[in-house]
Amino acid sequence: MANRPLNVGLVGGGKGAFIVHPHQRAIHFDGTRRVTAGALHADPAIAMQEAANWTFPLQGHPSYAEMIDAQSKLPAEQRLDYVLIVTPNHVHFDPAMRAIAAGIPVFCEKPLCLDLREANALVKAVRKAGLPFGLAHTYLGHWTTRLARYIVRNGLIGDVRWVDSYYVQGWLATKLEATGQQQATWRTDPKLAGGSGCGGDIGTHALMQLRYVTGLEVEAVSAQLETFVEGRPLDDHFTAYCRLGNGGKALVRASQVCIGHKNDLGIEVAGTKGTLRWRQEEPEQLVVHLPGQPDRVYWRAAISAGDGFLPKDKAIAALLAEPTVPSGHPEAFHDAFARLHRFFEADVRAWQAKKPLQYAGSGYATIDDGWTGMAFLAACLKSSAKKGAWTVMPAGVARGA
Numbered sequence: 001m002a003n004r005p006l007n008v009g010l011v012g013g014g015k016g017a018f019i020v021h022p023h024q025r026a027i028h029f030d031g032t033r034r035v036t037a038g039a040l041h042a043d044p045a046i047a048m049q050e051a052a053n054w055t056f057p058l059q060g061h062p063s064y065a066e067m068i069d070a071q072s073k074l075p076a077e078q079r080l081d082y083v084l085i086v087t088p089n090h091v092h093f094d095p096a097m098r099a100i101a102a103g104i105p106v107f108c109e110k111p112l113c114l115d116l117r118e119a120n121a122l123v124k125a126v127r128k129a130g131l132p133f134g135l136a137h138t139y140l141g142h143w144t145t146r147l148a149r150y151i152v153r154n155g156l157i158g159d160v161r162w163v164d165s166y167y168v169q170g171w172l173a174t175k176l177e178a179t180g181q182q183q184a185t186w187r188t189d190p191k192l193a194g195g196s197g198c199g200g201d202i203g204t205h206a207l208m209q210l211r212y213v214t215g216l217e218v219e220a221v222s223a224q225l226e227t228f229v230e231g232r233p234l235d236d237h238f239t240a241y242c243r244l245g246n247g248g249k250a251l252v253r254a255s256q257v258c259i260g261h262k263n264d265l266g267i268e269v270a271g272t273k274g275t276l277r278w279r280q281e282e283p284e285q286l287v288v289h290l291p292g293q294p295d296r297v298y299w300r301a302a303i304s305a306g307d308g309f310l311p312k313d314k315a316i317a318a319l320l321a322e323p324t325v326p327s328g329h330p331e332a333f334h335d336a337f338a339r340l341h342r343f344f345e346a347d348v349r350a351w352q353a354k355k356p357l358q359y360a361g362s363g364y365a366t367i368d369d370g371w372t373g374m375a376f377l378a379a380c381l382k383s384s385a386k387k388g389a390w391t392v393m394p395a396g397v398a399r400g401a
Helices: 022-029 044-052 064-073 094-099 116-129 143-153 183-187 198-214 314-320 333-352 366-387
Strands: 004-013 031-038 082-085 106-109 132-138 160-168 219-227 235-243 251-256 263-270 275-279 286-287 297-298
Touching: 004 022, 004 064, 022 031, 022 082, 022 116, 031 044, 031 064, 031 160, 044 106, 044 116, 064 082, 064 094, 094 106, 094 116, 094 366, 106 183, 106 263, 116 366, 132 333, 143 286, 143 314, 143 366, 160 198, 198 219, 198 235, 198 251, 198 263, 198 366, 219 366, 235 366
Parallel strands: 004 031, 004 082, 082 106, 106 132, 160 251
Antiparallel strands: 160 263, 219 235, 235 251, 263 275, 275 286, 286 297
């Protein structure tokens, strides 16, 4: 049974939810994982109805508590190997804690939870249990993000001086939540989303991209959380000027009121020897600018090591072996999700075999990354309340991507 597909249980995802669908496609991507159970809605009756009408057969449960409690009564081959939490932010903490207590690994949508108090409790529980916990920062799953990480962390563009990491959208440029639109309604409600709207929803992605690619931590912030749509209780525009651990500076910025922007996440890293640029809406390529040379445009699966810029070593060889389809056959959003679940599966299997976790910190965002996101939001909220005063990041958890 060691090679059987992993069983995955869904927490949330019913009644028109969006993010569950790319996740479940990613889970089934390789044939080594499968969704077998779900507690798909907070209302027990709706949860069971959604399960009965799901796109493929799964065992429905009226609540996530019941789904998790049922695991100990099942034969080993039928138990859940991990749970996937795809609920609004206020329903991340409790199902995660219940799963951890039951000894079930967790893969959770971002941000980690509502606030730093919950984040501290989750970190403590995960470390005590010693099990895999992943956070769904989707864009780390793009192969070109992993190439960018290799280039920057190996010093190929020199010491990092400046980073512009951003995520810009336009879908909340009007008061969409007033129409009852599901995705807008919970994201603009402090009780459901937490203390920051735009910052928590997409600013944390920009932060994670910065940390993952550069390996640098934010030490202090000068932030402005702004609301442009009248009557909206949470920020829809987020700007944080950051001091990095190496003495460099960064801008982490996000907006949901910029008409014309769809899902414009990107990063530019300026080093002492060159600059790297990458955009999620053009995920197959990244660009490297070197002084006195033509721009280098690298395309996924059409790259050669030892080209005068990229060296030949084991790390780049392993990276170049990763793509599953030839160049010119674009990987994108669903492939990024699949890569995250693939790496998380490897850690779940390693953990089940009582072996060291293989990809923690390089294949997906971890519990410590989730904590750092919540600490960053806490510092930005504090700074913004003081009109952008420089604010040191909270201490309390050892950080490192």
